[in-house]
Amino acid sequence: MSLLKKILKNSVTVFAVTLFFACESNFKEIQKINVSEFMATGEADTINLKYTDSGRIKAVLVSPKMFDYGNEKYPFMEFPKGVEVTLYDQNGKKNFIKSDYAITFKGTQIIDLQGNVKMTSDGGQFLETEQLYYDQKNEWFFTEKKFKFTDPLKGNTSGQGLDFSKDFNRINFQKVYAEINEAE
Numbered sequence: 001m002s003l004l005k006k007i008l009k010n011s012v013t014v015f016a017v018t019l020f021f022a023c024e025s026n027f028k029e030i031q032k033i034n035v036s037e038f039m040a041t042g043e044a045d046t047i048n049l050k051y052t053d054s055g056r057i058k059a060v061l062v063s064p065k066m067f068d069y070g071n072e073k074y075p076f077m078e079f080p081k082g083v084e085v086t087l088y089d090q091n092g093k094k095n096f097i098k099s100d101y102a103i104t105f106k107g108t109q110i111i112d113l114q115g116n117v118k119m120t121s122d123g124g125q126f127l128e129t130e131q132l133y134y135d136q137k138n139e140w141f142f143t144e145k146k147f148k149f150t151d152p153l154k155g156n157t158s159g160q161g162l163d164f165s166k167d168f169n170r171i172n173f174q175k176v177y178a179e180i181n182e183a184e
Contacts, residue, residue, distance in 0.1 A: 040078075042068035060086045063102075075106040083113070089167055093122040099132070109136040124152040125168050139166040144174075 051059040065081040079102040100115030119127040129147040142163035161174030
């Protein structure tokens, strides 16, 4: 009887292990089926978009590549090869922004700029960070990432997290770092 139990126990173990690996393979295939991949409804090379309001240019966006995902539940446009954006204020002053990657969400009017983000204003202010959001509706920028900000009149500031108006008139720093050199 014990030999029969051993054979039966080994047979059940082999069957269970075989069933487990067979189910594992099928489960992975089922997971792949349920993953939805985004399909671009439009694709453009070397684009130059001009945003106007009341006949006045508010912004110019230049990018070597754009994908439009306008048919998704939450529509967005992706710029995988980066963007160069010029923002104009009512007085014709410009801000220039460059990043390695960008994505804009149509419902929120938020632009997410990522990778080597550099922003220069007409007034000479310069900002460097790894990610910067731009709220188009409120004309407001913000980041939670580390940054380096240079103002020709006020000097250099480094830190983590800031938000500011498009014209740099209002700036809120979150964490600021400073280096102090002691006199010898």
